[in-house]
Amino acid sequence: MSIITIRNTVKLGLVLIVLGIATFLIVTNLPHRNVQGSKTDTQITLEQVYSEYKSDPNAADEKYLDESGDSNIMEVSGVFVSTNKNLNGQIILILGSKTESVKLRCTLISDFNEEINNLIQGDNITIKGVIRSGIYYDEALQRYGDFVFNDCDIK
Amino acid sequence: MKFLSITLIIVIQFLVGINDHSLNSQPNNSANLEEISTTNTHIKFFSTTPIEDIEANNYDASGIINKSTGRVAFSVPMQSFQFEKSLMQRHFNQGRFLDTKNHPTAQLIGEITNLEEIDFEKDGTYTAKVSGKLTIRGVTNDFTNWGKITISGNTLSVDSEFNVLLEEFGIAFKRGKPSTNVAKTILVTLKAEFDN
Known part of the structure; x- marks a missing residue:
């Protein structure tokens, strides 16, 4: 094997090592999905998604939850109920329905949202966010839970 | 007649x-x-190994305490756990780890066994012993732990820490990166604030 061939092999090896390290660093440091910047998967009313979960929660989970956690990005229409803050200081918006006893709790992406200040209870609004939990009869709470959404904003 | x-x-x-x-x-x-409920919660998973520390936070759990019966319950939407690195979050949710698509909630259902030692009407810090069942990934195990209940005016706070042995919930990594980077035992920290 000539000296030139050995040099080329070493160079190729070094390039492959650098590429491998770069790929590893890129993959392990991939940013979280930008929910608000991503395409909406489903546009639906709160009553419709509630009806789907009431009739068959497993089928609804199959439809809306993803194995990797990158679950369905949904625009859900309902009525504004209230806001509060969670223990992380984030704003939680409660979406409700005029006809059903169901609530959707969504964590807003921003700690400050001017639009919220203008909302009054009963206003029709649409939120966009990622579903984290559907509603199920909760054995722990002995009642139906709430829908839980994260990374939300008002459309 | x-x-x-x-x-x-x-x-x-x-x-x-x-x-x-x-x-x-x-x-x-x-x-x-006598039942008080809250969604004002924080649950943290913490794993430490010589290779790395991994932490995940969840602010979406719901909880109840019944002050007359001592029944305590928490329901945790598993896909709400947020990791610093997205790849870790994906691994956490996948089938061989927490399988959150098929088991979207974890639940703790128990009873305060020393209820007589807690005065819910009087400000102070009380130690509560809770015994019950913990269900993660569809697997239920017995659970006993001590927690702290702090009553201050109209606020009741719960603070607790406990260890979860992953193998007991059907999560075991024999080889590969998770077997070296994820601890066998995870420290879970629970905080909840109720309107008393």
């Missing part, structure tokens, strides 16, 4: 009905009045 008998039977049945109803509903109504 026949009319009088029928009327008497109806009246007796009506009175018995009222009695049954009040007997059945009274304890429930009383218990419900």
